[in-house]
Amino acid sequence: MAHAMEVDTTDACLLLTALAFVAMVHTPVIYTLVREAVRPWAIREVEREKKWIQMIQRYHTPLLDVVLEYTSTTCGLPFYISFLPCLYWAGELRLARDLTILCALSVYVGNSLKDIVCSPRPEWGGGIRLVCSGQYKYAHEYGLPSTHTFNTVSVCGYLVWYYSASWPMIALAVSWCCLVAYSRVYLGMHSPVDVATGLLLSGACLAYFIPLSAYLDQWVGSPLVVPVYQLLLSLALIKAYPKPLRPTPSYEYHVYFTGVALGVVTGLWHSGHLHSADTAVAIAKLRGEDLFTTRALIFTLRRFVPGLIATVITRAVAKPLAQSVLSLFLSPMSPSTLTNQQRKPIEVMLTYAVVGYVVVDPCFHMFKKFGI
Numbered sequence: 001m002a003h004a005m006e007v008d009t010t011d012a013c014l015l016l017t018a019l020a021f022v023a024m025v026h027t028p029v030i031y032t033l034v035r036e037a038v039r040p041w042a043i044r045e046v047e048r049e050k051k052w053i054q055m056i057q058r059y060h061t062p063l064l065d066v067v068l069e070y071t072s073t074t075c076g077l078p079f080y081i082s083f084l085p086c087l088y089w090a091g092e093l094r095l096a097r098d099l100t101i102l103c104a105l106s107v108y109v110g111n112s113l114k115d116i117v118c119s120p121r122p123e124w125g126g127g128i129r130l131v132c133s134g135q136y137k138y139a140h141e142y143g144l145p146s147t148h149t150f151n152t153v154s155v156c157g158y159l160v161w162y163y164s165a166s167w168p169m170i171a172l173a174v175s176w177c178c179l180v181a182y183s184r185v186y187l188g189m190h191s192p193v194d195v196a197t198g199l200l201l202s203g204a205c206l207a208y209f210i211p212l213s214a215y216l217d218q219w220v221g222s223p224l225v226v227p228v229y230q231l232l233l234s235l236a237l238i239k240a241y242p243k244p245l246r247p248t249p250s251y252e253y254h255v256y257f258t259g260v261a262l263g264v265v266t267g268l269w270h271s272g273h274l275h276s277a278d279t280a281v282a283i284a285k286l287r288g289e290d291l292f293t294t295r296a297l298i299f300t301l302r303r304f305v306p307g308l309i310a311t312v313i314t315r316a317v318a319k320p321l322a323q324s325v326l327s328l329f330l331s332p333m334s335p336s337t338l339t340n341q342q343r344k345p346i347e348v349m350l351t352y353a354v355v356g357y358v359v360v361d362p363c364f365h366m367f368k369k370f371g372i
Contacts, residue, residue: 010211017208025112026240035116042119042144045193052192054127056185065131068183075152075180081260085311085359089303089367090291091283093275095162097220097268098213099155100356104261106154106205108237110147110198111254115244119144122191130188139189141248146190149198150205152180157206220268227266234262234353238345252348259349263356274364302372307363314358315351322350 024030073079080103087096121143124130130139156173163169181199184190220226237258241251268275287299326347 014208014212021109021112022236022240025116025242028243031116031242035118038117039119042117042193046120046122046143046191049191049193050122050126050128053122053185053188056182057129057131057188060131060186064186068179068186069131071179071183072148072187072189075148080151080155081256084260085307085363086300086304088360089307089363090296090300091280091287092291093280093283094217094277095159097264097275098162098216099158100261100264101213101216102154102158102205102209103151104257105209106151106202107147107257108254109205110145110150110201111141111250112242113145113201114142114147114250115248116242117144118142118245119194121194122188124188128188131186141250142244143190144194144197145201146181146184146194146198148184149177149181149190149195150202153177153199153202154205154209157202158209161206161210220265221272222269226269227262230262230265234258234349235346238349251345255345255348256352259352260356262349263353263358264360266353267357267359267361271361271364274368275360303363303367306366306370306372307359310358310363310366311355314355318351318354319347321354322347325350 024034084096084100084103087099119142121139121141122128156177159165160170160173165173177199181195184195185192238255241254244250273279287296290296326343
């Protein structure tokens with residue numbers, strides 16, 4: 001009885017927390033109050049911390065510039081979209097699924113808060129430099145929180161928890177997170193307050209997601225029509241997003257990952273036998289128990305090449321396919337039901353849903369057919 005009450009309490013806390021956050025980011029009256037309360041403080045902190053950025057940037061070399069830009073590249077959205085398929089194809093099935101959902105959650109929370117607070121990035125010039133031109137693509141986003149820090153600490157923290165890591169692995173994860181956090185300030189992309197906020201939010205995100213992860217097996221393996229519920233949830237999440245003071249690409253990143261999560265969950269539900277615990281054990285026997293060996297690397301590369309080709313081809317045809325499907329469903333309705341601005345994020349979400357689906361369903365059928 002006590003255990004049942006504990007489970008019910010956990011369920012209620014998870015649900016109420018999610019509903020409260022979605023209500024905040026969807027309701028202009030609420031998130032405007034939050035913005036008016038937090039933004040002036042954030043702007044003062046960004047201004048006050050200029051001297052800290054200048055101090056960090058004072059010690060620089062061309063080699064350090066390259067190393068830290070590369071470090072930041074390995075924790076951005078393009079990296080995760082490339083890394084997660086490799087994790088599936090390498091046979092780390094449950095971990096890959098959990099990290100997909102975790103990344104979608106952290107991107108939604110982090111980018112929503114960016115566009116609520118609308119805190120500026122450091123002002124380049126006057127002693128602060130943008131170290132690498134490759135960072136300009138992020139310059140149109142707001143600063144607080146640092147989502148690179150948020151995502152990196154969330155993923156590394158979950159890996160430590162998932163593998164019940166030893167102290168050396170914990171030390172490696174902490175060192176990597178510190179390097180990423182330092183790189184964001186060194187490159188001139190964030191103030192220390194942005195990084196600190198990202199760190200705190202990642203802890204909150206992990207505290208929320210780890211209990212939630214225990215329910216993912218039940219959800220994906222449910223006999224219910226999971227894709228329909230997941231589609232409705234995805235549509236609700238791309239609708240429940242705050243309006244920033246100026247347009248930013250943060251919303252697009254959220255839509256990408258929401259679409260990927262929709263496709264992955266749909267694929268796992270449809271072909272659950274290809275992602276079961278027994279399948280994971282069978283793959284581990286083929287590639288070896290240790291993921292970081294030459295044998296495992298060769299096994300993963302054999303899957304990566306055809307998998308990448310299938311994914312690239314899918315990405316090319318998914319957009320027109322998504323447009324056709326959306327037009328088909330909207331054709332019985334009035335043409336003015338959705339404006340182009342409302343229609344575009346749905347098309348993007350469906351495009352990336354197809355890509356996510358191919359990674360976990362058709363690709364695994366292909367591997368099985370060709371014995372790889």
